[in-house]
Amino acid sequence: MEISFFLLPKDEVAFIVSSASMQEAIEQLEFHHYTALPVIDNEGKYVGTLSEGDMLWKLKNTSGLSFDNLQQVPVHEIKKRIYNECVSINAQMEDMLALAADQNFVPVVDDDRTFLGIIRRKDIIEYYTKNITD
Template identity: 35%
Template sequence: MNIAGLLLPKSIVAYLYDDFTLRQALEKMRYHGYTHLPVITRDNRYYGTISEGDLLWYFMDAGTIDLAKCQETRIRDALTLKHYPPVPIDMNIPEVVDLLVSYNFLPVVDDRDSFVGIVTRNKILKKLSDANHGDKKVTTTISYGNPSLFTPNI
């Protein structure tokens, strides 16, 4: 099974354009309550992922939080963004799970390399959990070492 059915489409995802200002980035993060947002170009290419930490380090390095400068400075001109690896929309779930160990979401691109949305760790875990419960493969006990250590005294 691939991730297409688990995609949160661009139309409902919060994202930023690389020509947005740092102030716009801060406002959008605050409004949506996210600490990371994907950044795309105006021609719909994934550019990178911005975090609150990126913005904080930028201000620390600048030595000030100058609101006028925040309104003038573009994301692409100020920050080296973290690159959450974009994944193709037809990637299989097991491959995505391996990547989501390190990221809370992954940007998804189509066969033309255009940003189409994101897939989240939570959505994948929910799908795997539902599949696990549906197949009655739920592990109810885990035994570590000596089983007598886990046996209640009667």
């Protein structure tokens, strides 16, 4: 089965632009009750996933950084501890299994790496659970 069937499109997904501030990223995470967000550049290309942990490490390891000046730190300056792989919209569900084991969601891109949306691990698990039990 093609993954496009499971795609949660970009306009329904919380994401952050790499030029946004660390403050904006924290507010997005808090508002949506997420632990990570896809990061796209100004051209709409997927560049990585920003996690709560990435921001905590940035806060801990940056002298003088506090909750009062987070707006001065752009997201692209925050080191990502783990690179979450993305998949092509042309991928098959089988291609998703290994990624879904390690990621809460899998970013989906087109052939130019333009961010199209995500597939949630929950949806992948539900798909396979249903097919195993049927």
